[in-house]
Amino acid sequence: MIRKKKPIANGNDKIQFKRLKTEIEAADAIVIGGGAGLSASAGFTYQGQRFQKHFREFEKKYGFHDMYSGGFYPYQTAEEYWAYWSRYIQINRYENATTLVYGMLLNLVKGKDYFVITTNVDHCFQKAGFDKKRLFYMQGDYGLFQCSKPCCQKTYDNKKWIDRMVEEQINMRIPTELIPKCPVCGRPMTMNLRTDDRFVEDAGWHHAALRYYDFIQRHKGLRILFLELGVGYNTPGIIKYSFWKMTAENPNAMYACINDGEAVYPQEIESQSICIDGDIGKILEEIDGRLTCNGCSDDGREKNDKARKAYQVKSIAS
Numbered sequence: 079m080i081r082k083k084k085p086i087a088n089g090n091d092k093i094q095f096k097r098l099k100t101e102i103e104a105a106d107a108i109v110i111g112g113g114a115g116l117s118a119s120a121g122f123t124y125q126g127q128r129f130q131k132h133f134r135e136f137e138k139k140y141g142f143h144d145m146y147s148g149g150f151y152p153y154q155t156a157e158e159y160w161a162y163w164s165r166y167i168q169i170n171r172y173e174n175a176t177t178l179v180y181g182m183l184l185n186l187v188k189g190k191d192y193f194v195i196t197t198n199v200d201h202c203f204q205k206a207g208f209d210k211k212r213l214f215y216m217q218g219d220y221g222l223f224q225c226s227k228p229c230c231q232k233t234y235d236n237k238k239w240i241d242r243m244v245e246e247q248i249n250m251r252i253p254t255e256l257i258p259k260c261p262v263c264g265r266p267m268t269m270n271l272r273t274d275d276r277f278v279e280d281a282g283w284h285h286a287a288l289r290y291y292d293f294i295q296r297h298k299g300l301r302i303l304f305l306e307l308g309v310g311y312n313t314p315g316i317i318k319y320s321f322w323k324m325t326a327e328n329p330n331a332m333y334a335c336i337n338d339g340e341a342v343y344p345q346e347i348e349s350q351s352i353c354i355d356g357d358i359g360k361i362l363e364e365i366d367g368r369l370t371c372n373g374c375s376d377d378g379r380e381k382n383d384k385a386r387k388a389y390q391v392k393s394i395a396s
């Protein structure tokens with residue numbers, strides 16, 4: 079029903095940056111939709127150098143060439159499976175982002191009435207200091223385990239388990255006694271990720287869902303900005319299509335999309351759309367005039383990391 083359109087701006091379009099900044103300032107409320115592209119901009123890439131650094135010997139043994147494929151590999155034993163996944167979770171959930179894109183985003187919306195819905199399961203919003211009560215991680219969290227059946231709607235923080243599995247694995251196998259088991263029924267544990275209908279929606283998930291839908295209800299008809307960042311087409315119904323629909327239903331709403339390669343809007347909401355094609359971190363730097371654009375180049379980015387980090391910490395603390 080909705081036709082897609084070509085992006086209306088590239089990463090250098092100052093007019094669109096200005097429009098977006100104006101909308102952020104003028105909005106009564108902002109709903110941020112965070113997808114995989116946002117974490118990619120934060121340095122969480124799943125192939126290339128980063129894959130090589132952490133999974134070189136897995137590549138040699140199993141023949142996959144990126145972390146995503148490694149997650150689907152049919153490991154013969156639980157010991158091998160958890161050797162892979164514990165490393166994966168440790169670097170993608172417990173390590174910090176290498177760029178400050180989440181911090182910059184927080185600076186942009188700080189003081190505004192905002193809410194975040196995300197399909198990311200890497201905890202980056204929380205690590206950057208976003209208010210937990212304004213977040214809905216609807217697809218789960220790498221940092222939680224659940225029963226594989228599941229026998230009950232409970233989740234468990236997995237940091238201690240993961241750390242031990244990483245530390246004690248030898249030749250890409252964890253010791254058998256470290257295979258995580260459900261404390262209630264003894265079945266194997268699995269990650270709390272929505273991969274099928276066994277996904278556990280625990281109490282925290284339900285509270286977050288309620289807060290999100292309540293936020294949407296309370297701001298119906300108001301000047302609301304739907305800010306979509308790095309959302310692809312794996313599960314477009316959750317954020318993208320729902321943002322398009324809510325924008326179409328509310329003449330006071332605006333839809334903004336920043337995406338590296340897939341920044342599009344449907345024709346039906348053309349006059350309410352701002353689309354910018356490019357790296358989210360670089361574009362946020364442009365929009366937030368307080369941050370210099372020196373960090374836009376890869377060389378400059380490194381040099382400016384320190385300065386920007388200090389800026390970010392100061393901003394979050396204030």
Ligand SMILES: [Zn+2]
Binds near residue numbers: 260265
């Ligand atoms: Zn169980």
